[in-house]
Amino acid sequence: MPMQPPRATSNPLERFLEASYWLTVAAALGVALLLQLARGTFADFFLDALIAVWSVALYFFPARRPHHRRFVHTLGLLPLFAYYVAQSHNLIPASYRSEAFAVLAIFPINVASLTLGLPGALTALAVSAGTILYFFRWPDPAELFAMAWLLSALLGVSYHELLRRLEVYHERLHHQALRDALTGLGNRRAMEEDFARMQGLAQRTGRRLVLTLWDLDDLKGINDRHGHQAGDQALRDLADALRHSTRRGDGVYRTGGDEFAGLHLDLRDPEALMERVRERFADVSVGWIDATAGDFEAAFRAADERLYREKARRNHAPG
Numbered sequence: 001m002p003m004q005p006p007r008a009t010s011n012p013l014e015r016f017l018e019a020s021y022w023l024t025v026a027a028a029l030g031v032a033l034l035l036q037l038a039r040g041t042f043a044d045f046f047l048d049a050l051i052a053v054w055s056v057a058l059y060f061f062p063a064r065r066p067h068h069r070r071f072v073h074t075l076g077l078l079p080l081f082a083y084y085v086a087q088s089h090n091l092i093p094a095s096y097r098s099e100a101f102a103v104l105a106i107f108p109i110n111v112a113s114l115t116l117g118l119p120g121a122l123t124a125l126a127v128s129a130g131t132i133l134y135f136f137r138w139p140d141p142a143e144l145f146a147m148a149w150l151l152s153a154l155l156g157v158s159y160h161e162l163l164r165r166l167e168v169y170h171e172r173l174h175h176q177a178l179r180d181a182l183t184g185l186g187n188r189r190a191m192e193e194d195f196a197r198m199q200g201l202a203q204r205t206g207r208r209l210v211l212t213l214w215d216l217d218d219l220k221g222i223n224d225r226h227g228h229q230a231g232d233q234a235l236r237d238l239a240d241a242l243r244h245s246t247r248r249g250d251g252v253y254r255t256g257g258d259e260f261a262g263l264h265l266d267l268r269d270p271e272a273l274m275e276r277v278r279e280r281f282a283d284v285s286v287g288w289i290d291a292t293a294g295d296f297e298a299a300f301r302a303a304d305e306r307l308y309r310e311k312a313r314r315n316h317a318p319g
Contacts, residue, residue, distance in 0.1 A: 018066045025055055025073070180254040182232060183239035191253040191261055195296045198251070198263050202292050210270055211291040211299050212262040213307040214242065217283040217314070219258040234283075241280035245273065261303075263291075285311040 029052045036045035055073065063069040178190035186194070195211075202209040216238050223231040235258065242252045242260055251263035267273065270288045277284060287307030291299035 018070075021070050022059055029055065183236055183254050185239050185243070185260070186251060186253040188253065188255045188261075191251065191255065191263065192296055194251045194263055195291070195299075198265055199291065202265055207266040207292075208290060209292045210262075210264040210267040210288055211303050212264065212270065212273070212286055212288040213255075213300075213303045214238070214260040214262070214277070215285045215307055215311055216258040216260075217285060217311070238281045238284060241277050241284075245276040245280060261300075285314055 029048065032048045033045060033052070036042070036048055054076065058069055058073050058076075061069060178186055178193070180187045199209050201207075216234060219231055219234065222234050235254070238260060239252070239254065242262065246252055246262060246264065247267075249265065250267075253261045253263075255261045264270075264273070270286075274286050277286070285307060287303045287305070287310050289299055289303040289306060291303075
């Protein structure tokens, strides 16, 4: 079976980083192989060829997260440094000093990148580049090759850290965008996303999806008599009652103001759920609808109509 290139990601930044990293590696390896052929150093050419084969194999190796593959590639340069160190009794021959220094410099750059992020990595790169230029004056092709390897390692580890932080930040923003700040429940946007998923599951498995709407009775009166802090606490209390009365796997949401909602897969007795909630929080009205078929807006409107009929009945009930 022929090798397939790594699976493309939908993240455009990740696609750019993946392509730029491996293009840098390919350019560095190409320069290295040409230099070794020109110099007639076939032992080094064989080593560079092995590195090229390993890099190609790693590139085609399937990985859930491509930046993990890049990180492994940068760490794999350690044997290259060990090879340079073992070349002669003088520890590092003069002909290898630039390459050995570059590979050695990779690891403090890795540490700086992982601990301080991209600014730390760029600072470490500046120090390493300045040291190379100071000790070796103007770089010859060997120094340029070493700097290319250094840059490829820096890019790999820095991209790894940058993407990790971007993923954490994106997950945090996504979580905040789908949550109600006061109660910690999902908001209407989260409900709409869950509705499509749960309705599809209900239709595939032949089960019923129930949509419930809950309304806190007389929130305005609570705010007027006791202040908005008391009203906020009442909303949190109702959220807790819903959270503890529903089953694991049910979705519970605050859709706005004093209204809450729930999505319940295969809920057989909505009336029993209503009684469980009212045992914890009595002043609540509820309307529910079978939402196994139809779109979200139609199901929401139907449940809302039932809710307000129930609310009107409770308001006009004697006592």
